[in-house]
Amino acid sequence: MKAKFYAALLLGILSAGHLSTHAQVLTQEDSLAVGLLSKNQTTVLSGYGEAKYGIDTKRQSAEAALRRVVLFVGHKFNKNISLFTELEIENALVAGAASDEASAGKGGVAMEQAFVKFNLNPATYLIAGLFIPRIGYINENHLPTTFNGVDRPYLEEQIIPSTWREVGLGLYGHFRGIQGLNYSLSLTNGLRSANFSSADGIVGGRQLGQAAQGLNLGLSAALLYYINDFRIQVSGYMGGSTAEEKRVADSLLLNSGPFGNPVSLGEANVVYSKNGLSARGVATIVNIKNAEAINRAYANNSPETMYGAYGELGYDLLYSRYHNEKALILFGRYEYINMNAKIPRNGIENKANEKHYLVAGLTYKPGRGIAIKADYTHLSTGDFNPALMVTPFPKQIFYYKNNAFVNLGLAYNF
Amino acid sequence: MTNRRDFIKKGCIACLGLSSMGVLLDACTAPLQVLKFNSIVGQTLTVPADKFNGQSKMIVLRSEHLDNDILLVKNNDAYQALLLVCTHEGFALTPTETKIFCDAHGSQFDLEGKVIREPALKPLTRYKTALINNNITIYLNQQI
Numbered sequence: 001m002k003a004k005f006y007a008a009l010l011l012g013i014l015s016a017g018h019l020s021t022h023a024q025v026l027t028q029e030d031s032l033a034v035g036l037l038s039k040n041q042t043t044v045l046s047g048y049g050e051a052k053y054g055i056d057t058k059r060q061s062a063e064a065a066l067r068r069v070v071l072f073v074g075h076k077f078n079k080n081i082s083l084f085t086e087l088e089i090e091n092a093l094v095a096g097a098a099s100d101e102a103s104a105g106k107g108g109v110a111m112e113q114a115f116v117k118f119n120l121n122p123a124t125y126l127i128a129g130l131f132i133p134r135i136g137y138i139n140e141n142h143l144p145t146t147f148n149g150v151d152r153p154y155l156e157e158q159i160i161p162s163t164w165r166e167v168g169l170g171l172y173g174h175f176r177g178i179q180g181l182n183y184s185l186s187l188t189n190g191l192r193s194a195n196f197s198s199a200d201g202i203v204g205g206r207q208l209g210q211a212a213q214g215l216n217l218g219l220s221a222a223l224l225y226y227i228n229d230f231r232i233q234v235s236g237y238m239g240g241s242t243a244e245e246k247r248v249a250d251s252l253l254l255n256s257g258p259f260g261n262p263v264s265l266g267e268a269n270v271v272y273s274k275n276g277l278s279a280r281g282v283a284t285i286v287n288i289k290n291a292e293a294i295n296r297a298y299a300n301n302s303p304e305t306m307y308g309a310y311g312e313l314g315y316d317l318l319y320s321r322y323h324n325e326k327a328l329i330l331f332g333r334y335e336y337i338n339m340n341a342k343i344p345r346n347g348i349e350n351k352a353n354e355k356h357y358l359v360a361g362l363t364y365k366p367g368r369g370i371a372i373k374a375d376y377t378h379l380s381t382g383d384f385n386p387a388l389m390v391t392p393f394p395k396q397i398f399y400y401k402n403n404a405f406v407n408l409g410l411a412y413n414f
Numbered sequence: 415m416t417n418r419r420d421f422i423k424k425g426c427i428a429c430l431g432l433s434s435m436g437v438l439l440d441a442c443t444a445p446l447q448v449l450k451f452n453s454i455v456g457q458t459l460t461v462p463a464d465k466f467n468g469q470s471k472m473i474v475l476r477s478e479h480l481d482n483d484i485l486l487v488k489n490n491d492a493y494q495a496l497l498l499v500c501t502h503e504g505f506a507l508t509p510t511e512t513k514i515f516c517d518a519h520g521s522q523f524d525l526e527g528k529v530i531r532e533p534a535l536k537p538l539t540r541y542k543t544a545l546i547n548n549n550i551t552i553y554l555n556q557q558i
Contacts (some may be wrong), residue, residue, distance in 0.1 A: 046503060048533070074503055079481045084503065122476055122506070134517075141520040143533045172517075179446050180510040182517050224510055226515045271523075273531065324530050357460055369536045412531045 046072040048413040050144040052151075053211040055406045066092040070112060080119040084127075086112040111209060112163055115170075117251040124173035130209040131170055133186040134222040135235050136160040137269045137282055140340075143413050146369040148314055148363045150409035155308045155335050155353070159284055160267060161203045166190075166218060180226035190216030191263055193241035193254075193294045198301035199353055201339055202263055202286060205241060212331075214249070216240030218384055229274040237265040241294070252291075261290040262290040276319025278329075283309035292344035303387075305342035310335035310357075329364040351382025352399065363409075373409035378402070446470075446509065451477040459552040461486060463545060472496070472509060472525075475552070484541070486550065487508050487525045495552040496527045497539035507538075514538070 049069040055062045070089045075083045093105035115129030132139050138147065138156040142163055147153070156162050168188030175181045189212040195204035218239030225232045240259040242249045249256035267284040285307040288294065294302045314331035316324075339353035361375025384399040391397075447470055451459055459475055466473065466488045475495075477486040483506070487494040498507045500516040507523070509516045513530065514523040522531035527538030542556040 044504065072503065076504065082504065119506075125506075140518065143519060146532050172457055174508055177445050180508060180515075182508060221545070224517055226510045226513070228510070228512055368529065368532060414535065 019349040041078070042076045044072070044076075046071075046074070046414060048143050048145070048411070049210065050409060050411040053408045054150065058400045059403075059405045064372070082117045083115075084117060085114045088112045104344055113165055114209075120173075123176055124171070127170045128168075130165050130167050131186075132163055132165045133168075133170060133188065133218075133220045133237070134172075134184045134224065134233070135164060135220055135237055135265065136162075136267050136284065137233070137271065137280065137368075138162050139164055144409070144411035145365070145369060148312065148329060148373070149309060149333065149359050149361060149375050149377075150373045150407035151377075153310055153312070153333065153335060154284070154357050155282060155284065155310050158203065158337055158339065159201060159286055159306050159308050161206050161266065164206055165208060166206070166210065166220070168211050178225075182224040182226075184222045184224070184237040185219075186220045187220075188218045188220075190214070190218045190239040190243060190258075192243035193261055193263075193288075193302065194243070194298045194300070196241070196288065196294060196298075196300055196302040198303060198347070198350055199339060201306050202265075202288070203240075205263075206267045207243065212243055214240075214243035214245060215256065215258055216242055216260060229272055231271040232269075234266075234268045236267070237263070239263055241288070241352050254297050259289075263288050269286065276316035277328075278314045278316075278331075279312065281309070281311045283307075292346055295344055295346045301347050302344070303340045303342065303347065304344050306337075306339050307341050308335065308337035314363075325370075326367060327363070329363040329365075330361075331363065332358075332360045348385060348387055350385040350388055352384040352401075354382045356380045369413050370412040371409075373407070373411065375407050377403070377405040377407060415496055443491070446472060446474050448474045448476055451475065451479075453477075454479050454554070455551065457555045459484070459554065461550045461552070463548045463550055474509070480554075482506060484552065485514070486543075486552065489525070490536075491545070493543040493545065493550050494526055495541040495543050496523075496525075497541070501529075501536040501538060504532040 047070050050067045052067050053062065053064045064349040066209060068088055070086050070088045073085050086125040088110050089107060091107035093101055094107045094109050095101045095105035111130055111346055113131050115127045118126045120126055125328050130233045134140055136156050138152050138250040139162060142152065150403045166188035168186055170184060170186040173183045190204035191202055192207055193205055197203055197204055216239065218237060220235060220237040222233060222235035240261060241263050242254045242256045244256065246256045255261050265284065265286045269282040275377065283338055287305050288302055291302040291304040312331060312333035314329045318326050318328060337355045340349050343349045358378040361373065364372045380402045383401065389396055449461060454477060461473065471488045473486045475532055483498045485496045485498050487496065498509065500507055500518065500521050502516065502519055502521050505516055505518040508517060518531050520531065521534035523538050525529050527540050529535065529537055540558050542553040542558050544551050
């Protein structure tokens with residue numbers, strides 16, 4: 001009976017010209033969702049990219065860059081197992097000395113994600129490989145056609161690293177008792193404190209799947225609740241930052257093991273969207289517990305505490321006419337970032353790492369999948385600490401406490 | 415030793431937190447009704463119309479013969495059957511009373527399956543439905 005049903009269903013679908021029993025390449029139009037039968041194997045191609053032209057008004061300089069091109073390839077092996085990969089080229093060119101293109105490229109090639117997803121039941125799945133845990137908003141919502149501003153929100157690049165991927169396991173699901181409430185847990189390799197810095201915090205400490213050493217681990221958890229027109233999320237991360245074998249860690253007088261020299265991060269964000277109006281608020285705090293020991297070992301001026309928050313408001317001026325088919329979003333965002341909120345005794349504070357961003361601009365979407373962006377960004381900071389100037393006058397570049405940038409951008413997603 | 419200012423500050427934060435939790439818990443909606451099908455006859459699913467009680471306007475249809483859940487939505491006397499799979503990268507979706515969300519990359523769909531937020535570009539797969547003798551029939555071989 002079951003065999004007859006499958007045969008009849010397969011025949012019906014084949015006659016409609018939608019599937020074949022063999023693996024096939026489909027466009028996103030068909031998507032992984034195409035199969036009703038678990039024996040279908042399907043492959044999906046997708047991707048996104050963005051280009052930027054930015055003018056630094058104080059330095060009278062400009063930057064033109066193909067920021068990134070990302071190719072997504074997914075494959076569904078069967079009903080319960082799928083592969084997801086994202087290959088990224090940043091800044092257009094990666095070339096060696098023998099290349100015809102240039103003596104050296106400024107770009108980079110990276111796997112942004114590469115994981116296998118196992119559906120455990122309709123409410124739960126497990127992923128394994130290189131993936132981006134649910135921390136902050138932009139990490140999972142980083143496609144450039146989906147956020148306002150040519151650059152990603154600065155807080156989610158400087159305090160919460162963006163596209164922060166590591167190798168490990170993630171468990172995702174939703175609570176059956178409360179509609180709209182999702183959870184995630186992830187266990188990955190930890191950070192590398194040797195690459196922390198005063199200005200960039202933990203961003204340089206991401207290991208990004210590059211043969212991470214040491215026994216240190218990172219544990220994160222998030223609750224994500226969809227209710228009415230709100231998306232509400234809280235997440236936390238705790239992980240060891242000594243990515244060295246014990247012998248080396250001991251010689252550097254650093255704690256080692258899974259959670260040695262821990263970094264903890266807490267974050268909450270709320271997003272509201274309805275009838276063309278959108279609002280988002282994100283707040284975060286990071287603590288590097290043994291920053292003093294890390295500074296002693298690596299002399300990298302790691303801060304002990306960083307925090308910040310931002311709020312953004314946007315309105316689609318074309319909403320009443322096009323209902324998201326086209327959009328012209330006018331937006332404004334304010335961000336406060338303090339990368340040196342607390343400095344260990346052996347650290348050197350730099351007030352230039354306390355920043356206020358004011359961003360205003362437009363996002364024009366002539367159709368789904370394309371965004372043309374323009375924004376004006378004003379940045380004001382505290383004084384640059386002259387004790388940190390290692391380049392003597394006159395080669396030392398003048399530091400502007402107040403600066404403004406005019407940015408233009410083009411983004412696509414398919 | 416807690417001083418007066420700290421006490422007021424912490425008290426206010428605690429009150430705000432508790433009231434927010436109260437509002438959130440009040441707002442929590444009941445779990446979605448899930449109907450499980452052990453078999454699929456004639457490439458259709460049949461749901462008694464009276465499964466929609468006064469409050470609920472959506473039911474999740476689930477079967478081991480389907481790769482993904484289907485959301486049956488009642489809108490007055492019309493019914494929509496939507497495949498709960500994001501048309502962006504194929505992740506399962508989270509339906510709520512007003513929207514359908516993808517937690518992988520943030521796509522949102524309305525209860526008719528139309529995209530209201532990218533990165534998804536295409537609407538959800540919809541199946542033809544018909545109300546026959548107070549039963550809702552979903553035709554799995556007829557996408558609309």
